[in-house]
Amino acid sequence: MKYRSIGEAAAELDIPDSTIRYYEKKGLLPLVERDKAGRRIFSDDQMALLGTVMCLKNTHMPISDIKQYVDWIVEGERTLERRLEMMNRHKQAVLDEIALMTESLKGIDYKIDRYARELGKK
């Protein structure tokens, strides 16, 4: 099992170290191990959890909701159903947001067309 320092973990995910510390403080990364000197070390499992956290963050899930989700993971299989429902809800929210962005992009494309035409005919 490979272990990484916080610097290595942060580089792997291309985020600042401080963000990882912040996430841990917020409860998004429970059970992070430490070496003899008290420094955080990240196992493959922790990296996988961090990856999941990044997926949720990239899709704009609030920190408080991510924490709820992680708490449920720690709680064990008794929470499988709640986790499934949460992910399904979140998926729909993401699809809705993508739809809004896609729709709004039409207004932007319209501007691009207009500007391109006006510049073209000069």
Place this chain on the structure above:
Amino acid sequence: MKYRSIGEAAAELDIPDSTIRYYEKKGLLPLVERDKAGRRIFSDDQMALLGTVMCLKNTHMPISDIKQYVDWIVEGERTLERRLEMMNRHKQAVLDEIALMTESLKGIDYKIDRYARELGKK
């Protein structure tokens, strides 16, 4: 030409009145007219501009950039090229963000599949 009060304009866009005032203060809505009593009145043109502002906001353009864009509109056709370039840049940023969300959604779908399977086989 139809004019609306701030309340009517806000209802039309389904946003709070306070947000419209905030946008005006930030320079996103220049030249808003007033009635004799000093109340804002919104023409069709202003509503169109507000619509554009909402498109940019919905696609996560920072307020400061939206202000730059609106300033260029006010400045006139001399800024057409800059506006076109800005919209093209922004479009690419939006496409990138949608791509990141879509990619992250895969991680979420994977969880959904796993949870659904684990719940199913019990």
Place this chain on the structure above:
DNA sequence: ATACGACTTGAACCGTGGTTTAAGTCAACA
């Protein structure tokens, strides 16, 4: 032995994007 770089902590600080509050003005309706 010492200097360097990477790490530790808690607390303070920051930008963004609004929302809320308090005090007041005005138009219309009873």
Place this chain on the structure above:
DNA sequence: TGTTGACTTAAACCACGGTTCAAGTCGTAT
């Protein structure tokens, strides 16, 4: 004429998501 509701302002307040700071501790290379 008085009350009601929608509006006005500036300023204070807020949540969110980090980032930065200061002071200190280690492990390693010279």
